[in-house]
Amino acid sequence: MPRDARIHEVPDDLLAAIDYCYGQGWTDGLPVVPPTVERVHATLAYEGRPPETVIATHAATGLELSVHAAAVNAVMAGCLPQYFPVLVAAFEAMDKPDFNFHGSTASTGGSAPLLIVSGAVADDIGMNADVNLFGPGNRANATLGRAVRLILRNVFQMIPGISDKSTQGNPGKYSFCIAERMRGNPWPLICETQGYPKGVSSVTVFAAGGFCNVENHGGNTPEQVLSSVADAMANYGCITLGQSVVVLSPEHMRIVAGAGWSREEAQAYLFTHAKRSVEGMKSVGKYRGSEYDKQHGASANALVESGYVHRGLAPDDILITLGGGDAGGHSCFIPSWSRGRGSIMQHGPIGVCIDCR
Amino acid sequence: MQLYDPTTSAPQRNLSRAAPLASLDGKRIGILENGKLNATEMLHEVALLFEERHGCKVGAVYCKLNASAPAPAAMLVKAGQEVDFLITGLGD
Numbered sequence: 001m002p003r004d005a006r007i008h009e010v011p012d013d014l015l016a017a018i019d020y021c022y023g024q025g026w027t028d029g030l031p032v033v034p035p036t037v038e039r040v041h042a043t044l045a046y047e048g049r050p051p052e053t054v055i056a057t058h059a060a061t062g063l064e065l066s067v068h069a070a071a072v073n074a075v076m077a078g079c080l081p082q083y084f085p086v087l088v089a090a091f092e093a094m095d096k097p098d099f100n101f102h103g104s105t106a107s108t109g110g111s112a113p114l115l116i117v118s119g120a121v122a123d124d125i126g127m128n129a130d131v132n133l134f135g136p137g138n139r140a141n142a143t144l145g146r147a148v149r150l151i152l153r154n155v156f157q158m159i160p161g162i163s164d165k166s167t168q169g170n171p172g173k174y175s176f177c178i179a180e181r182m183r184g185n186p187w188p189l190i191c192e193t194q195g196y197p198k199g200v201s202s203v204t205v206f207a208a209g210g211f212c213n214v215e216n217h218g219g220n221t222p223e224q225v226l227s228s229v230a231d232a233m234a235n236y237g238c239i240t241l242g243q244s245v246v247v248l249s250p251e252h253m254r255i256v257a258g259a260g261w262s263r264e265e266a267q268a269y270l271f272t273h274a275k276r277s278v279e280g281m282k283s284v285g286k287y288r289g290s291e292y293d294k295q296h297g298a299s300a301n302a303l304v305e306s307g308y309v310h311r312g313l314a315p316d317d318i319l320i321t322l323g324g325g326d327a328g329g330h331s332c333f334i335p336s337w338s339r340g341r342g343s344i345m346q347h348g349p350i351g352v353c354i355d356c357r
Numbered sequence: 358m359q360l361y362d363p364t365t366s367a368p369q370r371n372l373s374r375a376a377p378l379a380s381l382d383g384k385r386i387g388i389l390e391n392g393k394l395n396a397t398e399m400l401h402e403v404a405l406l407f408e409e410r411h412g413c414k415v416g417a418v419y420c421k422l423n424a425s426a427p428a429p430a431a432m433l434v435k436a437g438q439e440v441d442f443l444i445t446g447l448g449d
Contacts, residue, residue, distance in 0.1 A: 004366060005361060005362070006361070006362035007359050007360070007361060007362070008359070008360045008361075008362060009358075009359060010358050010359075010360055011358065012358045013358075017358055017360065020360070021360075026363050026364070034358065034360050035360050035361045035363060036358060036359065036360060036361075037359045037360075037361060040361050059426070059427070060427075061367060062367070062368045062370055063365055063367060063368070064365060064368065065365070066365070068361075069363065069364075069365055072361045072362070072363040073363045076363055097426075100423065100425060100426055102425065102426075103423065103424070103425025103426060104425070106425065107425060108449045150363065154363040154364045154365075155363070155364060155365045156365075157364075167449075288394075290392075342423050342424065342425055342426075
């Protein structure tokens, strides 16, 4: 164990131990699983590196997340040991400078890291990619997302009101973790588009704002379905130069991909149509000349339309995939944290090292 | 029952402050704006007070692209060479 690993001796009573964790300020408001030495060691067995290995560092304070500390918080969240490689990969991805986990967590914008697990690992550990995708009930989804928050609190001290200044927060701050649906997915998986070797799963991390349900039960063409999504993306509360996550329900995917649309075509349509006029942006006080110039400048994407502010800088700022239950014309759009590009989504392989130094 | 502590100790860091200026009179001001709405305008208003009260002059304006990340080290080195003190901001 790391030299500075501290042990707390508590009475051998489970409820008392839960109350002890509350008393120490270690929880997210819900009861945690007391991080016993035995359970932490069982979790560490799923990571091959020494427990003192640092997997993420907080740029603002220098606080470090070790494999050991990640395992302690994983146990507290309720994770089974076999989930641990996903959590480790998630924080290694969040540690990349462009993700900026300090800014996205501390900000008034109230984002939460959304984890999207892609590939066989999702099935291996029993994740949910189906009915009630973003809702409660699945241990892997719920506890992985929860472990992220506990680590942000306990290790990086991102405490609400102190170093987490979100104005209203976001329900995803309890847990925000899904699996990409493989069953019936007509498009390449996210991990395949990210370039990982066959058989390697990935986790994508995204500093996410609030979840927006996009309902359309009447549209039956790709344009009708995607226009509903684009409209949600372009609402005045969300439209910035930031990235987006769109999860199409199976019903909507059958309409879009069933008409022969590729992921790239869907992205291009969304980018083209998720826009507001400059006059409209000015009317609500959200127009920034510097942002317009950035979008329309020398490196402007070919689909950018003069006189309009689009959501994002390019179609590939929109991660779009499949998820949810078979029934229901309900897809979702999830915007990036606050204004724009302070955090860029990142990803990493699960359980393997692709570019080890 | 033995429980592992889930928290981490803060690393020991050697931090030092720049020596305070003996006087603000006539000094060169740098403005480091962080891209937030009205940051440039507000910081210039603050600079104006130094100009009026101490005869300072705005020497340079620096712009951070990311409000929630530290300014690039090269920018701070440059500022250290070009101005005597920085005014920076802005929060929400």
